[in-house]
Amino acid sequence: MKEKIIAILNELRPEFDFAEEGINFIEEGMLDSFDIVSLVDSIETEIGARIPGAEILPESFATLDAVLATIQRNLK
Amino acid sequence: MIATFKDKKITAIYSVIPSNIVDFMDEMDNYSFTESQMKKLKKVMGFNTRRVIKEGETVSDYAIHAIEKMLSDGVFKEEEIGGIIVTTSSPDYFIPPTSNIIQGAFNFDNDCVCLDISQGCCGYTVGLTTSFMLLNSLPQEKKVLLVAGDVLSNRVSVRDRASRPIVGDGTAVTLIENTKSHNEAFAGLTNNGKAAFSVYIPAGGSKMPITPETTKEEVDEFGNWRGKQHLVMQGDLVFNFIINDTPKLIENVLASAKEDVCNIDYFICHQSSVFTLKKLADRLEVDRNKVPMDIVPTYGNSSSASIPITFCKHFEEMYSEKDKLKIMFAAFGTGLSIGCVLMDVEKQNHCRLLEYPHKN
Numbered sequence: 001m002k003e004k005i006i007a008i009l010n011e012l013r014p015e016f017d018f019a020e021e022g023i024n025f026i027e028e029g030m031l032d033s034f035d036i037v038s039l040v041d042s043i044e045t046e047i048g049a050r051i052p053g054a055e056i057l058p059e060s061f062a063t064l065d066a067v068l069a070t071i072q073r074n075l076k
Numbered sequence: 077m078i079a080t081f082k083d084k085k086i087t088a089i090y091s092v093i094p095s096n097i098v099d100f101m102d103e104m105d106n107y108s109f110t111e112s113q114m115k116k117l118k119k120v121m122g123f124n125t126r127r128v129i130k131e132g133e134t135v136s137d138y139a140i141h142a143i144e145k146m147l148s149d150g151v152f153k154e155e156e157i158g159g160i161i162v163t164t165s166s167p168d169y170f171i172p173p174t175s176n177i178i179q180g181a182f183n184f185d186n187d188c189v190c191l192d193i194s195q196g197c198c199g200y201t202v203g204l205t206t207s208f209m210l211l212n213s214l215p216q217e218k219k220v221l222l223v224a225g226d227v228l229s230n231r232v233s234v235r236d237r238a239s240r241p242i243v244g245d246g247t248a249v250t251l252i253e254n255t256k257s258h259n260e261a262f263a264g265l266t267n268n269g270k271a272a273f274s275v276y277i278p279a280g281g282s283k284m285p286i287t288p289e290t291t292k293e294e295v296d297e298f299g300n301w302r303g304k305q306h307l308v309m310q311g312d313l314v315f316n317f318i319i320n321d322t323p324k325l326i327e328n329v330l331a332s333a334k335e336d337v338c339n340i341d342y343f344i345c346h347q348s349s350v351f352t353l354k355k356l357a358d359r360l361e362v363d364r365n366k367v368p369m370d371i372v373p374t375y376g377n378s379s380s381a382s383i384p385i386t387f388c389k390h391f392e393e394m395y396s397e398k399d400k401l402k403i404m405f406a407a408f409g410t411g412l413s414i415g416c417v418l419m420d421v422e423k424q425n426h427c428r429l430l431e432y433p434h435k436n
Contacts, residue, residue, distance in 0.1 A: 011112070012112075012113070012116070014112075029297075032298055033311055033312045034109075034113070034117060034121075034237075034238075035113075037117075037120050037121065037351050038113070038116045038117065038120055040120075040351075041116070041119070041120040041351075050358065052355070052358065052359065053315075053319035053352075053355030053356065053358065053359050054316075054319055054320060054359070056315070056316075056319070056355065057316070058312075
């Protein structure tokens, strides 16, 4: 799953390295609000988790672990 | 506020959109998106084509065009009109009111009530509610014209990737009247003025008149260039407001009507973005097919006019099997405000989506 998420993120913003440990994507300016909605769409179409609107907050996608946890919570 | 209105009906809706089409992909050089981001956002947000006015065109121009068509189609007679309500955040002028300009363009009675309401995204639902209130005070046979329109495309910076790709223009005229057949309407309005500046245009009003200094464009952290005369929107704040607060108001209106969400035939919502509408439909646990959301990709978000434009575009398919539908009109945004109106709407002979014949 982790590799799949990194691949999705790299496709969204190929100029950044999302595999780097412990990095905060929001604080580092690697993801903005448009990237987050694009990420949500990719998660829904490629992984099958439907993310509720109330969870679409920067903190839900700030780190690799946070993205993983958001997906796990919402996998069908 | 939750209010109930007895014996009101919508008789006709004429929506007018510009013929002029702008394509998101043609504006690529204006934005700091990569090509792959543009393609992704085209799908996710609905950034595609939008209809925008030609220079100098206003809400009253479009409303007058619609009313001329309504009169020539025999929808109503001028002497039947007891009120003209205009909801817009882009009036023709500070003075006079746009409603007076429209009144003066026809032979409406001099005692016809003219009322401008400063509203954007929620304009249609606020306007419907106000129209019902006015109808309660007018003689039974009088009718109200609700003009809901906005021409905000020229208030958005060409280099604002947050708002520019979504904003379209349009105006709709709705004829509303009293009816002897039992038809209750349930209206809900809620506001959060503490977040008023989440969507705003800093300069051009009394607080900050436009000067050469205010028109200097500055870049924000996301690469958007704007002057103070341009619209600024904090999309993430507005999104969270819509997703968290709109369902609550809808639930309150449904409770007031003693109605179950399953019995609503369609949710005709303000067309903020495809993404937002998908998430709202999911949050309400309703089939996404009951929430038309294809207006942003085809015509753009026309603020006050987006609900009636959606209604007119989907009119034929919505009424293909039924002559009467239970519709929840729901709007959210500028203010920040939310407005909902739940009512039965009968199949009408008078529902048209028109293109404005540009003169230049």
